[in-house]
Every structure is written in structure tokens, then in C-alpha cells.
Amino acid sequence: MKERSEPPAAAAEPMVGGGRTDPATGAFVAHRKLLFTVAYEMLGSAADAEDVLQETWLRWVKVDLEQVRDQRAYLVRIATRRSLDRLRTMKRRKEVYVGPWLPEPLLTAPDVAEDVELAESVSMALMLVLETLSPTERAVFVLREVFDLGYEEIAAAVGKTPAAVRQIAHRARRHVDARRPREAVPQSQVRLALESFQRALETRDLQGLLDVLAPEVVLMSDGGGVKQAAPQPITGAGKVARMIVSGLGKARIALTSELTVVNGNPALLLRVDEEIDGVIAVQVEDARICGLYYVRNPQKLTRIASETALTLR
Template identity: 70%
Template structure:
């Protein structure tokens, strides 16, 4: 039996890590997979004997490719129809056990990361999530270690001001989503309204492919009214099932057995401050089969 090629073996060993780095930078599994393909093509041309730390080297290649694609994505999002939401991933139950990893891939956090400039996002992800040294990050983003420290500090302050307040337990998320499910099932939205923060924001992503709210809906009253007329009622054709999406409890809504949308929430101080509904069918392929994320 032939031994595995060393380059292939190393790449396969770190593939889940590299995917997670790219996904957290891009918010798109499809683009993260493209980045991994580009990383592989560059990796097979590397003289492994000259590489001191192969994991760090692979992360560096992945980061550079993701940064390049992130700038392209920024231009693409400018012409995106309606609100843009990250591509949801069906994740394994054990992801929730790593609280920091689950938080970093959550829909709420990915939306916060969207507010960072590309280099700030890369530095934040590599430092705060994957705990890389400043010198390693500096090589990945072509900055000096001193500059990276400043960028990291600035990014931490930016994220801290926008991220969910405090760690949200899976039980809290499940309770909120159960109220949402019951509201769909019964048509009685009072229990859901009681969970909505006054300044709640609902985002619906149809990508111009399917119908969704064309702009953010703000305020508990407006969100409740929208849901009252816009939610499909559970019957023989509509089913709602709990799932773990991006490390947190979420709902998958199926119509006639086909996935119609994924519902995720952001919670702050026990109330729903963000309600995220992904309907774009181009973003729903990763909720049929588990995706492994790691750090």
C-alpha cells in the first residue's frame, strides 16, 4: 500500500481548520470551498522541506486567498438584491461545546464581522478565534507585527460594541425558536411578540431569486405584523424542524419536503434582537448535510 503524498496528508489534516478560517472571513461556504481549492493549488507547489510550520503556512495561504476574494465579494454584495445574510451551515452538536468556536461562526457574529474592513476581519479572526501570534498574522496580511497589534485592538473594540451582549446558552435560543415555531403553528404571535426586543431587526435573504423582505424590518410591532401575514402555517405541506445551524439552535422550514428557509436568531438579555431568515436557494445546500468546523 502506497503512503499518502505528504502534501496531501498535511492538507487533509488541516482542511477543516482552513475551511473555517475562510468561512469566517467570507460568510460563504461556496466561496470558502473555492478558497480551499486555490490554497491546494498553491500548496502542491511548495517545497515542504523549506516550511518550518506547515499549519501556519497553510493558514497564511488561505488567508491571502480569502482576503482577495473578500474584496471581490464586497463589490458583489453592493449589487445584491435585498439584505445579505451569511450562508447557513448545518453543524454537529459538539460544536456548541466549544463556546468560542460556536460564537465565532454564529449568524449574529458573522454579521458583526461584515462591518469590519477586510484586513481587520482577517486579523480579528486569526487572533481572537484561532489564537495565532501577531508575527504569524503579520505574514498572512502583509503588515508589520506592530501594525497588526493596532489593527487587532481596533477590531476588538469595533466587535465588542456590536456583538451580542453576553454568552447565549443553547437553551435560551431553543426557547426563543420554540416560541417562533408555536407562532407559526397556531397563528398566535403574542408569545413571540413577548420575546421580541423593542428594537428587533428582521432580515430576509432571498437574493432576488425568491421573495423575501427587500429591506430590514425594525421594531417589535412591525416585525410581528409582518410575520402575522407572511408566515406559512404548519399543515400537511409545511413542517418546521429544529436544527443546529452555525453552532446554535435554529429552525429549518420545509414546504412539500423541500427546504424553503432557515430561521436563526440573535438574543441579547433574553430578548430577540435579530431575526434572520435565509430563503435564497443558492445558500441552502449546506443545511442538508453536516459541515465540520474546527479550530
């Protein structure tokens, strides 16, 4: 079969001469959305996840399909290995990144928000917790806890024994459980808190911000050295609220905000003079915002103009 340099899009027709289905392309198209989700959850970057899909495709078209028992598992294995390689490269990039690094936000379809498990797994709050794991721990956690793969499948993907994978999974789960949100908050409650924040933001209402922010709220902003952002996380409702109101007052900008759904969860899309300025995702506990994640880096805002399809299956 002639090798293709570009992976087929999900909507592509996997056909070869005479109208016959190309088995390799058909399998890749069938699992493309899953492979992207696996790579994105491991990397937190849609651009890098797309690169992983490209590398997965280039290896997949060279595989003898007659020797493959489970095409889905085989494709996930390739994507996982490529993601692990890229994770190690990204670690070096993050060491020289200007300011806090936040995952790349994705505008997601309604079905992602309706899938509670999927929405939690790609939430900004949990993705940031996954950043604290080692590359292998993150791969094992994602494959086991999010995609429910068996230990033998994961072992084949990460190059470990099943026994070692069990230990890694236990360690990673304990690490994540100690840092993840205490409990899942209904999206309706998140939206209410976000609407209160939106009103206070647009009216520069200091007291309104203080009312909706938790006392120990943490603000993280990612400008990537291109847009202005706080060089370190800011903690405390007073500090965060005053910084927001002061910053908006000094800038004298025409700020507008729009409720949207990013990574399967309610978020705000901010525009300045009608141009997209950034995305704010939140974490809510006890009806108040305890985490604010503001992505301004233009290179991370390319996936908020059109929906990205994600799946756990």
C-alpha cells in the first residue's frame, strides 16, 4: 500500500481502487477521535496531540494488519508511546516557559459536557493535577483511570510489566486523589458562579468579585511570554479581586465576555475591542470559585473557534 504522509480526517472516506475500503485507513478513522483524546489528556496540548496522531498514522500504515488481533489496542499503544516521547520533550520546553503553563483550552461539543466522566477528565483543574505526575505515571493513570484499559494492555503500551503497572497506577491514583477537587460539582452550580463572576468582571465590581471568590482562590494566568500575565500564581480573594479591578481600570479597555463550554465545562471567552483575548476556566467548591485559569497565550487559543470532538471509547 502506498504510504500517506497525512493522517485521514475523521470524515474522510477510507477507500482504495475499485471502491474497496482501505482497512488501515478505516481503522484509523474509526479510532481517530479516541486517539486524539488519549494524546490530549496525556499532553494537555492539542497541537502536540495532532503531531502524535501524525506519528501514529505513519507507523500504523507500515503495520501488517494480519498480525494485529485488536486494532484499537494496537493504535492506542502506538499513540501512547509517541505521547510519552513527546511528554519528555515538553518537560524541557516547560522548564524555560515564561510564567505558569496551562493546558490548551478546547471548545467542546455538548456531548462532552453531558458525559460527566469525560468532562471531569479533561477539566482544567484535573489536567493541572496530571501535570504533577511523571510521564509514565501520567500515561498509566490516563489509560487506567480514564480509559479503563487493562493492566496488560497498559504494560504493552508503556513498556513495563503488568505488576509494575499496578504499582504505578496505585501510586498515581493516590497522588491525584490527594490533589483533585474533593467532589464533582454540578455544571449548573459552576455556571451560576461563573455568571456572578462575569457580571462583577464586566462592571469592575470589587465587592461582587469578593462575594463569588473563595477566600483561598488561586489565579493562574498563561501569556506564554507573548501576552501580559502574572508571572506566578496569585492566592487570596482580596489580591485576586483587586488585581482584576485595578488591571481593567488602568487598561481602559472595551472588555466583553461570553459564556461558553471549554474542555466540557462552563468557561468564559473574553474579547478586547472585539478581538479574542483569552479563555477563563474555573474550579468551583461550595458555590464559590476556588480556581481561576486564564489562558491568554495566542498559540493556545486556536481551538476555541470550532468544536473539538473527544471520546473515551
